[in-house]
Amino acid sequence: MEWKAQNKTHQILTAAEKGGYGVVAPIAYNIECIIAFVRAAERKRSPLILQFFPWAITFSDGLLIHAAAHAARSASVPIAIHLDHAQDEELIRMAADALPFDSIMVDMSHHEMDENLAKTAELVRYCHERQITTEAEPGRIEGGEDGIADTADLEGALTTEEQVARFVATGIDFLAPAVGNVHGEYGAEGPRLDWERLEMVRRECAKNDVRVVLHGTNSFPEDVMKRCIKGGVSKVNVNKLVLDDYLVHLQKEAPKMSLTAAMEKSVADIQRLVEWQMDVCGSSGRA
Template structure:
């Protein structure tokens, strides 16, 4: 099976009131853990590559690792560019075989965001590639994304409807209170579901996207800290909030921090308990298994896209 786009996946997710998991990938073990979980749960996948991943692993390596995952699993897999910061980067990824790209021009004024996004949409659609864009800005830090709380802004519903109409974009990442990184909330977690409902009402049948949606599972934070980590006060999006968002038109939920925490916790534990081990295969195997179990949990209990195939 070749790479697929997200168009049909999002249509089924919207009608079924569930979401497709979009997992950030950086190396072989992360990809294997995610794909092994999806195989067992019979779920489709969006594997996404950020600016940090492109710098770390080289897009060519990641593309071929994803191709290997397809050959191994037979799953419908989307290869997606996460937070493409310019037309040029989106064009390069489209030309390199990505089936989905995100153009993130949300830091530009509204009209300029429209113009840049429309340029990407026209190039992508001519080549059978789908496009995600962003309106509103999420606070937090993750890879090349660094937005202060003061610069963050929730998505305006009327602007969202206008933006989709003028750009022809295929999906839209909105800001309703999530944020990038492990420290999403200082106090009580809260998402603006009223805003989400208004946006979904203005864009019936249109797939929305939630970035910064890791739960920051406490067991992984505790395990990291138990074995020498220093991650105090980390807090993510409660899983019940993600399930509610998926029932309200959010068809793609991005997960990155939870992958990092799961793998790091397992590796820290392995190296602490086995100080004589210097074989990366042994401690990375534990990290891969931790990712697999975490992703299985997300697919079955949060996203609801298990038994899709």
């Protein structure tokens, strides 16, 4: 598919895999997030994948996505716009048709495997027809996030070699494996990842020109993050990891400040942590 060479997410992650670094992919909830993410990318001269949960589409009637796309087009570094954990089939089709996404995660993990695969293949075709690259999740990463179905009622499962092959066969471009990572918080022991399983995923994906994505990075120490990237991860989803200071600010400082001052402090707090993760993931200076 020649169009993929012009797809922004595909370009960014192909360069990351070749360069041996990871690209930070934070979740935006508001205009402060968008401004902070883009400023961090500009300051660090880093590529960026700016992500939204489906909630942002319904909450803002798509306005936040258009704002992010405008910021991406105006930036001097490569920035892609991605829809993360899209679980509603009609919303995926609407987003592919009407909103400026470069890539969409087709997340059918709330279905049993055969149905998951069938729905994924159908929606991947739909997105590809509109020159949008796709991501999917084999295995089952336990837990839930904002507006995303919790898989607690389904058995968590680590990604197998067979699952990698079956998901790759749907035509996906990026794969987010379950290798011991979870959505949400880790216990006192922190993340305990299956490094051999990650290596298997990397090996099988490389055979099919598919990039590896890391989900569930809350509270990841720097050494664990770096080992994941060394293990072949190109796209690094981050959420609370880069919003911790901002959330503390909202609770403790913002109520005592003027609205404009509180917003400016919000951007600074978010930008600082995103810049930190760009350094950790090795993408600083790569744009």
